[in-house]
Amino acid sequence: MNAIEVKKLSKTFKVKTKEKGFKGSIKSIIHPKYREIKAVNNISFNVEKGEILAFIGPNGAGKSTTIKMLTGILYPTRGEVHVMGIDPAKERKKLAYKIGTVFGQKEQLWTHLTPYDNFKFFGAIYDLDEKTVEKRIAELVSIFELDEFLNTPVRNLSLGQRIRCEIAASLIHKPDILFLDEPTIGLDPVVKEKIRTLIKRLNKEQKTTIFLTSHDVGDIEKLCKRIIIVNNGKIVMDDSMENLKYHYLNKKIIEVKLNTTINIKDEEGIEVLKAKEHNLKISVDTSKRNISDIIDLIGTDKLIDMNISNEPLENIITEIYKSTK
């Protein structure tokens, strides 16, 4: 069953334009001109219950606008949205009980209150009785390891601790879907890893559907099985991570350490990325050249060490962004 159904969804913003300078300002008062920006342009997709989906794209691609339409924050210009069978534009309150949201750039917690008081407040917002709230807080404290700072005002917490509390607060009412908009922004690698583990655990143990937007490739690679890439308001790719890697991983990166200096130039299927004394880094398109060709080209007698790796996912995504501009 689908947790999210989106059909031909569009969102257009009207933006006032003005010519340069003071004269332009006067003109814009008398004859205001507007231009339309299609932030989201006719997109359709479904998300299955229990899925972890990465919804990614460059800045201004329409990710946040889409997430805001799915959560009822923005009204769509055209198209249909159903989240857990509910139209967010028509039944916002009903939907709110089924979803949780975490916006990495926007705090939802009251910073002067402790996480405990915040959880109690959120419990009241979601109409939970005292007993249920206390039980739920105990569960969340255990899952997110919040014991140490449960009674410290949020403003005194580190960013990592705060994000853990933000996610915990958004789960107080046991939502079916969790929308995470750049949850690991600004976090150090250790805390990022911790947050990812917690999200994975949440999905596994409580079957929560996760809708994730992030610029961090690590989040996508480690959490998601499916990826939707948007650019200029349109979906440019909707595929499983496996397929993405399979189709885009023709390119291999070969790093070699040699006992002498050799001169290899760019040719079809081969691109020299770095050549410094006895070290060489080459990108090989395996659909055009075999790895064995490269080894022959270098000569096995000159090889001291060799490492073959896949093209980093970050590069693949950057390439997709560029090719769909």
Place this chain on the structure above:
Amino acid sequence: MLTVVKKEFKSCFLAVKYNIMREMLNPVTFVTNVLFMILNNASFIIQWLILYSLQDSIGGYSFKQVMLLWALAATTYGISHIIFHNAYRLSDLITDGKLDSYIVQPKNILLNVITSSTSISAIGDLLYGIIIAILIGLNWEEWLLFIFFSITGAIITTALAVISGSTSFFIIKGDMIASNVNNLLVHFSTYPEGIFNRTIKFIFYTIFPISYIVYMPIRIISKFNLGLTIIVSLVTILTIYLSFAIFNKGLKRYSSSNLMSARI
């Protein structure tokens, strides 16, 4: 329906409680803010004492009625800013796209937003209003009416702040309208009705309904009139309806933002 209303009020009450708890975290700032606001308001008594030493009536008001006007304006302002302080910041919240966290919660958005912040100095206004009301020696009937009109006045004032703040959904720089409306409301509501000419009075009874916040209640407290009390009550209900209707209409035009923000 009743359960829904009860739940809405429960979360609003909790928000106001937490707001005041936050302000009390720093007791020195809390107490000085309250005291200075009382002193600030008290300074205006001197101005009126001087004026009334020159003549017995100003704009048809006796000294007691002017003090009652100040008491009512202060309690009205105080209640509105203690409970609904964010109504006066609504314009900025809309312009900066800071309504997101309220929209994703299963509560009435407007109530949730406007009860999310409080003003400490408004506690000073409320106390000042009560002190003046005690000093002018209201009887128990006058006290009941005073409390009733302090509440209706606070609701109308808040509703006007919501309506003027909601203009930001429709026009750029709506914050200037909101700020002007709120400032005019404070300034005009502390002068006797009689000093204004007929055109201004017409405005006060129509598009800028200050009369229903202070002038009509002063008349009713001075001499009870059921008809006028019903009119004030109806205007209160009408402004509540209009504020919700305009805010909800505007919400469809809300465009959010990706600005970094914190809920403080």
